Amino acid sequence: MKFKYVGLQGDKEVEGLVVASSKDEAIAELNRxxxxxxxxxxxxxxxxxxxxxxxLAELLEDLALLVRSGVTLIQAVRIVASSSKEAxxxxxxxxxxxEEGREPAEAFRVISNYLGDLAIEVMxxxxxTGNMEGAFEFAAQIVKMRAQVKSSLFKNVSYPLFLxxxxxxxxxxxxxxxxxxxxxxxxxxxxxxxxxxxxxxxKIFDVLRVNTWxxxxxxxxPLLLIAALLSRKLAAFLTRILNKLPLVGRIIDYYxxxxxxxxxxxxxxxxxxxxxxLSNAERMSVGVWRDRIKKVxxxxxxxxxxxxxxxxxxxxxxxxxxxxxxxxxxxxxxxxLAMKMxxxxxxxxxxxxxxxxxxxxxxxxxxxMIGFIALMVVTPMMAMYSGVGx
Numbered sequence: 001m002k003f004k005y006v007g008l009q010g011d012k013e014v015e016g017l018v019v020a021s022s023k024d025e026a027i028a029e030l031n032r033x034x035x036x037x038x039x040x041x042x043x044x045x046x047x048x049x050x051x052x053x054x055x056l057a058e059l060l061e062d063l064a065l066l067v068r069s070g071v072t073l074i075q076a077v078r079i080v081a082s083s084s085k086e087a088x089x090x091x092x093x094x095x096x097x098x099e100e101g102r103e104p105a106e107a108f109r110v111i112s113n114y115l116g117d118l119a120i121e122v123m124x125x126x127x128x129t130g131n132m133e134g135a136f137e138f139a140a141q142i143v144k145m146r147a148q149v150k151s152s153l154f155k156n157v158s159y160p161l162f163l164x165x166x167x168x169x170x171x172x173x174x175x176x177x178x179x180x181x182x183x184x185x186x187x188x189x190x191x192x193x194x195x196x197x198x199x200x201x202x203k204i205f206d207v208l209r210v211n212t213w214x215x216x217x218x219x220x221x222p223l224l225l226i227a228a229l230l231s232r233k234l235a236a237f238l239t240r241i242l243n244k245l246p247l248v249g250r251i252i253d254y255y256x257x258x259x260x261x262x263x264x265x266x267x268x269x270x271x272x273x274x275x276x277x278l279s280n281a282e283r284m285s286v287g288v289w290r291d292r293i294k295k296v297x298x299x300x301x302x303x304x305x306x307x308x309x310x311x312x313x314x315x316x317x318x319x320x321x322x323x324x325x326x327x328x329x330x331x332x333x334x335x336x337l338a339m340k341m342x343x344x345x346x347x348x349x350x351x352x353x354x355x356x357x358x359x360x361x362x363x364x365x366x367x368x369m370i371g372f373i374a375l376m377v378v379t380p381m382m383a384m385y386s387g388v389g390x
Contacts, residue, residue, distance in 0.1 A: 002017050002018070002042070002043040003017065003018050003020060003023060003026040003043065004016075004039075004040070004041055004042075004043050005017075005018055005026070005035070005037055005039060005040045005041075006038045006039040006040075007035040007036050007037045007038050007039075008035070008036045009033075010034075014035060017043065018030060020110065023040060023042065025106075026040055027040055050086075051086045051089075051090055051114060052147070053144070053146050053147035054144075055086065056090075056114060056115075056143050057140045057143040057144045057147065059080055059083075059090065059091075060136045060137075060139050060140035060143065062080050062083070063076050063077065063080055063136040064136035064137045066079060066080070067132045067133045068133045073098065073104060073132055074098045077091050077094055077095050081095055090111060091111075093110045093111070094107045094108055094111060097110065103127070104123075104127045104132070104135075105120075105123060105124035105128070108123055115139060115142075115143065116142065116143075116284075117283050118142055118284065119139040119143065121267070121272055121276060121280050122135070122138045122139060122142065122266065122270045122272060123135040123138070123139050125271045125272050126270055126271070129271065134270065138266060138269070142266055145262055149255075149259075152348060153351075156348075156351050156352060156355050157355065159359060160355050160358045160359045160362065161222060163359060163362040163366075164222065164362060165219070166366070167362055167365055167366050167369075168215065168218055168219060170366060170369065171208070171215075172215050174205065174369070175205045175209045179205040179209070180205075180209065183202050183205075237287075238287075239252060239287035239288065239289075240288055243287065243288055247350070247353075247354050248354070250350055251350045251351055251354060252289075253316075254343050254347035254350055255343075256285060256289045257316070257319060257343040258340060258343035258344045258346075258347050259281075259284065260281050260285075260293070261319075261337075261339035261340035261343055262336075262340045262344075263280060263281050263284070264277055264281075264332075264333070265333055265336040265337045265340055267280070268332055268333040268336065275297060275301060278296060278297035278300065279297060281293050282294050282297060292313050292314070292315070295309075295312075295313045296309045296313050296315075299312060299313070305327060306323055306327065306332075307320055307323040307324035307327055310323055318339075318342075319339060322335045322336075322338060322339050
């Protein structure tokens with residue numbers, strides 16, 4: 001991030017730009033240069049370049065490859081930054097900080113909004129041990145894991161969402177065009193023979209036809225839900241509610257346990273302390289699970305073992321059992337790897353089951369509407385023909 005500042009250096013007023021990962025860090029850097037800060041505000045870049053997780057992982061792997069081949073870190077970042085427009089946008093500030101002599105962990109922290117707190121923590125540990133190659137390899141693994149989860153969610157959600165908008169479009173078309181014409185024809189042909197259920201349906205479609213805002217709200221509802229889940233405060237509120245629903249709550253539990261297991265596996269493998277892993281996991285979680293992980297961290301800091309802390313907070317039996325086995329065998333990271341694979345499989349199975357159920361419900365709903373409309377047409381006509389026959 002870039003910050004614009006105004007300050008005093010000696011008795012002279014100076015202004016300019018400084019690159020830092022936060023405002024406090026920017027002020028600290030300016031003070032280190034002997035500048036007393038008067039004003040400091042972030043400069044927002046309007047030319048934002050979107051960088052996907054898969055592309056970000058590729059760039060990190062390129063850095064790992066260059067460092068492994070003996071290229072210096074500054075030169076490696078310079079080479080990768082010159083490879084594409086998005087790479088230049090991503091690593092421009094990192095390169096400036098490295099050229100100023102800043103520590104690698106501090107330089108890469110300015111792109112924490114792309115890498116995430118977990119990747120930054122892992123990279124800091126690897127940089128501290130001098131393992132430049134490992135820093136980028138572990139960070140690439142974390143970003144790939146994040147991309148895999150997003151891809152799985154998109155793949156499973158896209159088709160039911162498509163069916164939702166098809167059903168919504170069908171109801172809109174019926175209420176705006178088909179039902180009004182059908183109603184006028186039926187009333188003209190056999191007004192006294194119309195079933196009560198058909199009359200009620202006509203009134204419902206009349207309300208929908210007049211109040212177009214209902215369709216607009218229904219169309220925006222999935223997008224508003226996605227936006228709410230992306231907002232940490234709203235996501236915390238929603239997950240507390242959704243956790244109480246039987247099937248949805250189970251899916252959320254499996255996802256959180258998968259994410260927690262993956263976080264522990266990669267972090268422990270890269271040498272991050274358990275308390276720091278729990279701090280990162282706490283920041284990544286929301287709602288009830290954030291409170292649970294916070295409690296686990298507090299118990300561990302009081303001196304309890306990790307397995308005992310998980311048991312006391314109420315984590316599932318299989319989870320605590322795996323952790324206990326890992327502590328006894330000294331292969332805690334491998335235990336978390338096994339749990340990661342287990343919960344990932346369970347999460348995908350439960351999510352696929354729920355979305356298949358939703359998909360079936362939408363198809364049955366569309367079939368019901370078509371059948372209902374056919375019934376509204378046929379019933380008055382049959383009544384009319386029977387009256388003519390008599």
